[in-house]
Amino acid sequence: MAVIKSNYAVEEGIYQMEVAWTGDVRPGQFFMLRAWDRDPLLSRPISVHDYDAESGTLSFLYQVKGKGTKLMSELGPMDAIQLDGPHGNGFPDVKSNLVVVGGGMGIAPLLYAVRDFKAKHKRKKVRVYLGYSFESYGVEPFNDVADDVIVNIGGIITEKVEVKRGETVFGCGPNVMMRALADAVPPKHPVYLSLEKRMACGMGVCLGCSVKTVDGNKQVCADGPVFERDELIWEGGL
Amino acid sequence: MSGALLTNFAGVPFKNPVIAASGTFGFGRQFEKIYDLSKIGGLCTKGLTLEPRPGNTGERLWETPAGLLNSIGLENPGVDAFIENEWPHLADIDTVTIPNVGGSDLDSYVQAVSKFNDLPVKLIELNISCPNVKCGGMAFGMDPDQAYAVTKAVVDESAHPVMAKLTPNAPDLTGVARACEEAGAAGLSLINTIQGMAVDVDRRRIVFDNVYAGLSGPAVKPIALRMVHQVVHAVSIPVMALGGISDWRDALEFIMIGAQCVQVGTMNFVDTTVLPDIVDGLETYCTKHGIQNLDDVRGIL
Numbered sequence: 124m125a126v127i128k129s130n131y132a133v134e135e136g137i138y139q140m141e142v143a144w145t146g147d148v149r150p151g152q153f154f155m156l157r158a159w160d161r162d163p164l165l166s167r168p169i170s171v172h173d174y175d176a177e178s179g180t181l182s183f184l185y186q187v188k189g190k191g192t193k194l195m196s197e198l199g200p201m202d203a204i205q206l207d208g209p210h211g212n213g214f215p216d217v218k219s220n221l222v223v224v225g226g227g228m229g230i231a232p233l234l235y236a237v238r239d240f241k242a243k244h245k246r247k248k249v250r251v252y253l254g255y256s257f258e259s260y261g262v263e264p265f266n267d268v269a270d271d272v273i274v275n276i277g278g279i280i281t282e283k284v285e286v287k288r289g290e291t292v293f294g295c296g297p298n299v300m301m302r303a304l305a306d307a308v309p310p311k312h313p314v315y316l317s318l319e320k321r322m323a324c325g326m327g328v329c330l331g332c333s334v335k336t337v338d339g340n341k342q343v344c345a346d347g348p349v350f351e352r353d354e355l356i357w358e359g360g361l
Numbered sequence: 362m363s364g365a366l367l368t369n370f371a372g373v374p375f376k377n378p379v380i381a382a383s384g385t386f387g388f389g390r391q392f393e394k395i396y397d398l399s400k401i402g403g404l405c406t407k408g409l410t411l412e413p414r415p416g417n418t419g420e421r422l423w424e425t426p427a428g429l430l431n432s433i434g435l436e437n438p439g440v441d442a443f444i445e446n447e448w449p450h451l452a453d454i455d456t457v458t459i460p461n462v463g464g465s466d467l468d469s470y471v472q473a474v475s476k477f478n479d480l481p482v483k484l485i486e487l488n489i490s491c492p493n494v495k496c497g498g499m500a501f502g503m504d505p506d507q508a509y510a511v512t513k514a515v516v517d518e519s520a521h522p523v524m525a526k527l528t529p530n531a532p533d534l535t536g537v538a539r540a541c542e543e544a545g546a547a548g549l550s551l552i553n554t555i556q557g558m559a560v561d562v563d564r565r566r567i568v569f570d571n572v573y574a575g576l577s578g579p580a581v582k583p584i585a586l587r588m589v590h591q592v593v594h595a596v597s598i599p600v601m602a603l604g605g606i607s608d609w610r611d612a613l614e615f616i617m618i619g620a621q622c623v624q625v626g627t628m629n630f631v632d633t634t635v636l637p638d639i640v641d642g643l644e645t646y647c648t649k650h651g652i653q654n655l656d657d658v659r660g661i662l
Binding site for chain 1: 384385387392407415420421422423424428431436578607630631
């Protein structure tokens with residue numbers, strides 16, 4: 124059990140929860156969260172939005188979509204929440220300059236990815252593209268840590284993305300956006316995509332989050348959620 | 362440990378009657394990082410088929426109130442890969458590993474089960490009840506004659522006792538249970554998931570590519586109890602009960618109506634230590650009530 128430090132709406136239906144937690148966690152990893160008994164049945168996989176090791180603060184950015192996230196949104200400071208994790212592989216440690224592309228709630232795992240990258244590679248540049256359908260949210264922390272932040276509301280964010288020589292791309296968002304990103308970035312640039320799938324266990328047992336890859340089926344929870352573009356086979360509703 | 366939980370199932374000794382259900386425990390490796398697997402009575406492997414299977418396309422999971430619909434479709438590496446990569450590891454663990462074997466026709470069942478003949482397997486679970494595969498699976502468990510045929514064929518070829526896993530979707534469940542007993546099954550396990558479906562109103566489509574999926578979780582427990590109750594009165598071979606068990610009280614309900622062992626499935630996803638917790642809960646119950654062995658309460662209702 125962990126204790127909630129704060130939990131507030133950053134936009135209608137979008138919440139940020141800060142939880143007291145210390146340990147090792149990589150950008151792109153996620154936790155299984157639950158703050159209820161048996162209803163709903165499953166825990167909720169939520170990616171790490173930010174982590175401050177010094178203050179022991181783990182942040183989650185989440186959208187209220189169903190019963191679980193609704194219950195989460197009603198929690199307040201000092202309430203307890205069960206954290207199981209971290210799970211998954213996370214984004215790799217890259218040494219080139221970085222381009223980060225987030226679509227909607229896909230921005231969630233990218234802030235910590237940018238912060239971690241800048242902490243490790245102070246002289247390297249990070250350019251961030253954030254795409255939203257209607258309203259932007261969560262932009263300010265990116266402004267604080269990235270070299271350049273491009274925000275686009277409405278339209279197709281991947282049409283704005285420019286990738287220059289020697290840059291690596293991280294992406295997270297709806298599958299349609301990530302597929303467009305995978306198609307748009309020239310092959311010479313590595314592209315790492317964080318996938319989202321329904322999962323029951325979060326640790327590679329239930330096989331509910333299988334995706335087709337060039338090496339056969341892999342589990343988004345245990346083998347991912349981050350995959351290199353060339354690993355993925357974009358068919359069958361990935 | 363007092364010995365109160367020692368259980369004999371079809372001649373196979375179990376240190377306790379708490380067993381991980383197939384498809385909810387992988388091959389044990391993930392749970393091994395969380396607790397010592399020798400604490401639990403046994404584990405049923407992920408369903409294995411003669412050839413590897415990629416499983417179903419599209420959505421595979423859909424949460425329902427107190428339940429879970431799944432359409433995994435028996436994704437598995439195949440029996441040979443299991444025997445090569447997983448069996449040696451599992452054989453070193455002090456618990457009973459029960460291979461769960463499926464097939465698409467009589468011959469593939471027999472061939473798959475035969476591959477275990479030279480291994481020191483204590484019990485095989487014959488999956489004639491998976492609702493999520495188009496060929497085989499549940500089709501064999503729906504009808505007493507078909508269930509008899511596949512069970513007989515497998516029992517005749519298997520060097521090990523065979524436990525048939527039954528589907529709650531069979532119109533004549535006790536008929537299927539009796540047919541399996543007549544065919545030589547050493548025991549039965551039930552219930553597999555109940556066929557259900559879901560509609561995504563936002564996308565205006567049926568959720569699963571296979572249309573129907575299997576419902577499990579606490580929501581199905583009352584149905585499972587009723588079916589286990591019916592079957593234990595219809596056969597004289599032992600029954601491993603499963604269906605919505607989420608704590609030691611649930612487990613005891615099934616034991617009190619006559620189940621020899623219990624399997625726990627979906628709750629492994631929800632609470633990763635549910636199995637050892639149930640073992641502890643049963644042990645404490647026996648101590649508290651002065652029960653020397655669960656046999657004292659088994660089948661009292």
